[in-house]
Amino acid sequence: MPLHLDATLVPTRRRALKLAGLATLAAVLAPRMALATEAQVADEIKKLFSGKAMGEGKIKLDLPEIAENGLVVPINLDVESPMTEADFVKSVHVFADGNPLPQVLTYRFTPESGKASASARMRLAQTQNVIAVAEMSNGQLYSAKAQVKVTIGGCGG
Amino acid sequence: MISRRDFLSAGTALAGLLAASGTGLAQAVGGQSLTQADLLKFGKSGTFTLLHVTDIHAQLVPLYFREPSTNLGVGDARGVPPHLTDVAFLNYFGLKPGTRDAYSLTSEDFTQLARTYGRMGGVDRIAALVKAIRAERGADKVLLLDGGDGLQGSWSSLKTQGEDMVKVFTALGLDAMVGHWEFTYGADRVTEIKEKAPFAFLAQNVRSTEWQEPVFDAAKTFEKGGAKIAVIGQAFPRTPIANPRWMIPDWEFGIREEEMQKQVDAARAGGADAVVVLSHNGFDVDRKMASRVSGIDVILTAHTHDAMPRVVEVGKTLLVATGSHGKFLSRLDLDVKDRKVTGYRFQLIPVFSDVIAPDPDMAKLVADIRAPYAKDLARELGRADSLLYRRGNFNGTFDDMICDAIMKERDAEIALSPGFRWGGTLLPGDPITFDAVANATAITYPACYRTTMTGKQLKEVLEDVADNIFHPDPYFQGGGDMVRVGGVGYAIDVSQGAGQRISDLTLLKTGKPLEADKTYTVAGWASIAQNVEGPPVWELVERYVTDAKTVKIAPNASVKVTGA
Numbered sequence: 199m200p201l202h203l204d205a206t207l208v209p210t211r212r213r214a215l216k217l218a219g220l221a222t223l224a225a226v227l228a229p230r231m232a233l234a235t236e237a238q239v240a241d242e243i244k245k246l247f248s249g250k251a252m253g254e255g256k257i258k259l260d261l262p263e264i265a266e267n268g269l270v271v272p273i274n275l276d277v278e279s280p281m282t283e284a285d286f287v288k289s290v291h292v293f294a295d296g297n298p299l300p301q302v303l304t305y306r307f308t309p310e311s312g313k314a315s316a317s318a319r320m321r322l323a324q325t326q327n328v329i330a331v332a333e334m335s336n337g338q339l340y341s342a343k344a345q346v347k348v349t350i351g352g353c354g355g
Numbered sequence: 356m357i358s359r360r361d362f363l364s365a366g367t368a369l370a371g372l373l374a375a376s377g378t379g380l381a382q383a384v385g386g387q388s389l390t391q392a393d394l395l396k397f398g399k400s401g402t403f404t405l406l407h408v409t410d411i412h413a414q415l416v417p418l419y420f421r422e423p424s425t426n427l428g429v430g431d432a433r434g435v436p437p438h439l440t441d442v443a444f445l446n447y448f449g450l451k452p453g454t455r456d457a458y459s460l461t462s463e464d465f466t467q468l469a470r471t472y473g474r475m476g477g478v479d480r481i482a483a484l485v486k487a488i489r490a491e492r493g494a495d496k497v498l499l500l501d502g503g504d505g506l507q508g509s510w511s512s513l514k515t516q517g518e519d520m521v522k523v524f525t526a527l528g529l530d531a532m533v534g535h536w537e538f539t540y541g542a543d544r545v546t547e548i549k550e551k552a553p554f555a556f557l558a559q560n561v562r563s564t565e566w567q568e569p570v571f572d573a574a575k576t577f578e579k580g581g582a583k584i585a586v587i588g589q590a591f592p593r594t595p596i597a598n599p600r601w602m603i604p605d606w607e608f609g610i611r612e613e614e615m616q617k618q619v620d621a622a623r624a625g626g627a628d629a630v631v632v633l634s635h636n637g638f639d640v641d642r643k644m645a646s647r648v649s650g651i652d653v654i655l656t657a658h659t660h661d662a663m664p665r666v667v668e669v670g671k672t673l674l675v676a677t678g679s680h681g682k683f684l685s686r687l688d689l690d691v692k693d694r695k696v697t698g699y700r701f702q703l704i705p706v707f708s709d710v711i712a713p714d715p716d717m718a719k720l721v722a723d724i725r726a727p728y729a730k731d732l733a734r735e736l737g738r739a740d741s742l743l744y745r746r747g748n749f750n751g752t753f754d755d756m757i758c759d760a761i762m763k764e765r766d767a768e769i770a771l772s773p774g775f776r777w778g779g780t781l782l783p784g785d786p787i788t789f790d791a792v793a794n795a796t797a798i799t800y801p802a803c804y805r806t807t808m809t810g811k812q813l814k815e816v817l818e819d820v821a822d823n824i825f826h827p828d829p830y831f832q833g834g835g836d837m838v839r840v841g842g843v844g845y846a847i848d849v850s851q852g853a854g855q856r857i858s859d860l861t862l863l864k865t866g867k868p869l870e871a872d873k874t875y876t877v878a879g880w881a882s883i884a885q886n887v888e889g890p891p892v893w894e895l896v897e898r899y900v901t902d903a904k905t906v907k908i909a910p911n912a913s914v915k916v917t918g919a
Contacts, residue, residue, distance in 0.1 A: 262609050263830045266595040272607070325853065347831050350819050351596040352883045353773045355535070355637075355658060355835035 236327065239295035243329065243341075246291075250339050252331065257290070257342035259330050264347045270319040271346060277314035277332045281307070287314035288333045296326025324348050389455065391711050395487055398700040401688030403580035404492050405631065406485060406499045409657040410679035410777065412508025412536075413520050414794070415721045417474035417708035418779040420680045421744040422662070424462040427849055427919045430827030432639045437661030437676055448664050459682060459705045460662055466742050466782055476681030476706050478523050479713035479721055484684050484704060485527055486714060496580040499530050502657030502677065503591065503635040506548070507536035508777045510732060510793035511724050516540045519724045521552055526720055531555040531575055535591030535635045535658060539799045541602045557588025557633060559618050560611040570606055573618050582629060582691040585622030589615065589634040591658055593833030597823075599800055599883040610640065610830060612648060619650040628691045631655065638676055639829035645669035652696045653687065660746070660776045664703045673699060679777065682706055732790035736900040739787055740907035744780040745795060748824065749837045749847075749916065752908040753778060753795055757892065758841025759908075760899030761878045765805045765889075768862065769813065770841030771879030774820070774834070787906060792896050796880075801891035803880040810869035813877070814857055817845065822853045843869060843913070850918030863913060 260274040279287045286309045292302045307314045314332070322328075325347045332340045428438025439447050441461045450456040458468035459475060489497050501524060506517030517540055524532065531554055537545055549556040549571060559573035574587040592610045595603060615632070622630050629652045634641050637658040645654055651672045662678025666687070677685040683703050690698035725732060745751040758770035778795030781787060808816075820838045822831075837847075846859040860869035869875070880892040900906060 260613075263828075264593060264596055264833055266600060266607055266609070345831075347822070347826075349596060349823060349833070350816065351593075351823075351834070352881065353597060353775075353820055353823065353834040353836075353838055355591070355597055355774075355776055355833075 236295045239293060239300045239329075242300070243293060243331065247331065247333075247339055250337075252339040252341040254340065254342070256340040257330050257332050259328070259342040259344050261328055261344045261346050263345070264349060265322055268322050268324075268348045271322050272317065272319055273328065274317045275315065275330055277340070279314050279334070281309050281312055281314060283309050284335070286311075286335045288335055290314065290316070290333075291331045292320075293329040293331070294320065294322055294326055295329065296324050297322065302328075322346055322348050389707065389710050391483070391487070394704055394707070394710060395484065395491070397686060397688070397702055399688075400492060400496075401580075401698070401700065402496075402582050402691040403584065403689060404488060404497045405653065405655070405685075405687040405689065406488065406497060407502060407655045407675055407677045407685040407687070408481060408499075408505070408681065408683075409502030409655070409677045410504040410660055411476075411478070411501070411520070411681045412504055412679065412777040412794075413506060413512035413517070414476055414509060414680045414779070415478050415511070415519070415523065415724060417477035417480065417706075418680060418794070419469050419474055419782060420476070420682055421462050421465045421469075421742070421746060421780040422460060423746040423748065425748045425916070427748055427825070427916075428639070429825045429849055430829070432642070432829065433919075436663055436667060437638050437659065450664070455705065455707065456664065459707075460664065462744075465744075465780075469780075469782055472707060473709040475708055477708050477713065477721075478527070478681060479715075479717040480706050480708050480711040481681055481684055482527055482714035482717035483711050484706065488686065489528075494528075498577055498579050498584060498586075499528060500586065500631075500633050500655060501529055501532040502633060502655055503533040503535045503537065504657065504679075504777070505532060505537075506534075507539065508794065508797060510728055510790060510797050513793070513797040513799070514728060515724075516544050517548065521548060522720060522724065523717070525553055526717055529554040530577060531557050531586050531588065531633060533557055533588040533590050533633050533635050533657075535594055536598070536798075538590075538594050538603050538606075539598050541799075542604070542606060545603075555586075555588075557586065558590035559587055559614055560592055560608055561590055562607045564605050564607050567607075573614075574622060576622070576625065576627060580691075582689075583627050584629045584631060585625070585627035586631045586633050587615070587618045587622065589632055589636055591635040591637075592640070597834035597883075599885070601885045602799070610636070610644070612644060615644065616648045616650075619648060623650055626694075628694045629653070629689055629696050637829070637832070638674070639832065641674055642667070642669055643829050645672040645674060652689070655685070662703060666699070666701045673701075675701065677703065680779065732788065732793075734789040735786040736789060736792065736897055737787045737903055738905045739781040739783055739785045740905040741783050741909075742780065743785075743787070743906065743908065745778040746776060747836065749914040750839055750911045752911070753781070754839040755841070755908045755911055756900075756906050757795070757896055758839055760896045761803060761880070761892070762841050764895040764898055765803060765878035767805060767842075767876045767878035768864070769808070769843050769875050769877045770839075771816070771877060772839040772841070773881040774824075774836030774838050775881075776835050787900050789893070789897060792893050792900070796891075796893045796896065798881060800882065800887065801880055801893065802882070802887040802889040803878060803892045803895055804882055804887050804889045805876065805878040807874045808877045809872055809874055810860060811871040813843070813869065813875070814860060814871070817857045817860075818854050821847060821849075821856045825849045825856065826853070837914075840913075844915075845913070846915040846917065848918040849916065859915070861913075
């Protein structure tokens with residue numbers, strides 16, 4: 199399995215400082231997926247979460263429509279939650295369905311995180327969808343998807 | 356139309372200027388006569404006056420600029436302004452063929468109408484109009500804004516790194532500008548301009564990569580006619596993709612719609628009576644942004660070089676399209692009552708160079724700026740034997756000439772030339788001067804490379820560029836027109852998705868299909884990669900035209916378009 203496109207976590211320095219109190223960052227690469235097509239990745243995501251229904255909304259996924267540098271594409275995500283003992287975001291998983299290693303990273307949160315938000319940079323070799331799945335403390339799942347275009351560019355205008 | 360006698364009476368200095376620039380005096384045609392006063396006629400003036408120029412591309416002197424005959428819109432932009440050309444454009448706006456409007460706004464009968472109505476633009480003419488409007492309204496009621504791509508596009512701008520146009524904008528009394536091609540002078544130079552120029556360089560959507568901090572002031576508030584006007588800058592969001600990122604390695608761009616909303620909200624909270632976005636997004640991106648960001652009164656659009664005689668309303672937001680190359684000056688008067696915009700009048704003022712008496716101070720500045728390069732600029736390389744123009748989604752005859760030059764001078768089977776929207780037009784019989792060549796090629800990364808590509812690779816390049824123009828969602832578009840291809844024909848279905856638009860690639864020389872696995876020699880210029888080797892493209896074009904003496908380009912039928 200080609201590993202050259204695995205998670206590249208490059209939080210900006212200031213953000214990293216801010217994040218330290220908010221989230222435990224963990225680039226979790228297992229269970230690994232090594233897949234080719236969008237549909238296969240969608241299937242694998244379903245399996246990973248035992249086919250449970252996923253709601254929409256809640257996750258704000260901020261990605262550029264077109265990557266300026268495919269090597270370090272910024273991702274900012276924010277999940278709506280009171281982040282109390284009774285109701286908080288447990289984790290957020292990020293997938294890139296065109297990467298040889300689609301499962302890019304996982305963030306784990308606790309109520310002490312205060313806010314379920316995080317930023318990172320990842321490598322995207324080609325145009326693809328980035329999918330975030332949030333797991334709530336009550337077991338509910340939410341997902342969000344955004345396409346990022348990776349282009350050879352040029353042609354000025 | 357001002358008569359020849361009136362012009363001469365304006366003084367010998369002026370007559371000399373006109374003779375020097377080769378401007379013939381147009382005569383009144385078909386009973387249509389026009390004076391400078393006619394151009395400046397305006398309805399009821401508003402609380403304040405917004406003046407907008409954009410995409411001047413450092414064109415100091417009047418020129419011909421043919422609008423595109425092909426300008427396709429996709430998705431929601433299909434078949435709606437500005438994606439109308441020629442008769443469809445005239446019909447939509449209720450204009451007649453053969454008129455000045457038809458000449459300035461479309462490509463219909465271009466050569467004939469150009470000979471009748473003359474060159475357009477020239478910063479001395481723009482200065483005359485701006486001064487007249489300031490005199491009429493009072494300078495305290497007029498805000499003058501530039502939408503970007505002002506500092507690049509000519510030999511003097513390249514040689515001075517945009518300083519020529521900084522001087523011009525300073526003399527014009529510009530209040531603020533935004534950027535796109537300006538960034539191709541590199542981060543240091545742009546920073547210097549931002550810090551030294553007497554006008555504001557605004558951009559809410561540029562951040563330092565490391566700290567995600569704003570690189571430029573996002574907005575500036577002006578007080579005009581007693582109203583507080585917040586101007587928010589929006590740089591071309593795809594600059595690091597469409598142009599060399601290595602020249603601005605520490606800056607990130609993007610549309611940053613949410614940040615735009617925050618800027619608008621902050622402007623309102625700060626007491627702004629009117630919120631104006633000075634944008635270089637391109638028209639379709641602005642149209643979408645206007646539908647998603649609330650509270651913007653006016654978006655002054657740019658980048659896509661569209662000129663429209665009326666504003667486009669999206670909800671409560673007015674979109675202004677001022678064209679390019681100094682052909683037009685937009686005047687928008689806004690009424691402000693109870694801290695709100697309550698009405699507007701708009702005039703797209705065509706800068707007919709033969710009708711406007713140049714501002715003498717600006718004319719002198721232009722002469723001073725061009726003097727050090729006079730010999731180069733005037734050098735006649737050959738003659739145009741057919742209309743040479745650039746604009747159009749797929750090709751232009753000026754680009755065909757560049758592609759021919761590249762193939763010949765670099766001994767390549769295939770030439771690639773970027774789909775830039777800027778560069779003047781030459782009429783049949785016009786001299787092809789070095790000035791004219793530079794007007795279409797003067798960039799900071801001009802190296803003409805020579806390489807090999809397989810048929811498959813070439814198709815991928817074309818698909819990639821096509822998606823940057825014809826993606827149905829404008830937020831996924833970027834850059835200019837389609838890359839120009841010399842030596843190869845192809846078919847394109849603009850209604851298809853990414854990777855599915857291009858077919859029937861044919862090597863024109865043999866008439867045979869391009870083979871996916873076969874290798875071809877390809878030469879091109881304006882690569883966004885670093886350390887590209889090769890001579891500057893203007894040298895190749897100069898050699899080619901000098902050898903050819905006359906350049907005649909047959910209509911290009913090598914791109915077959917469907918799905919429009």
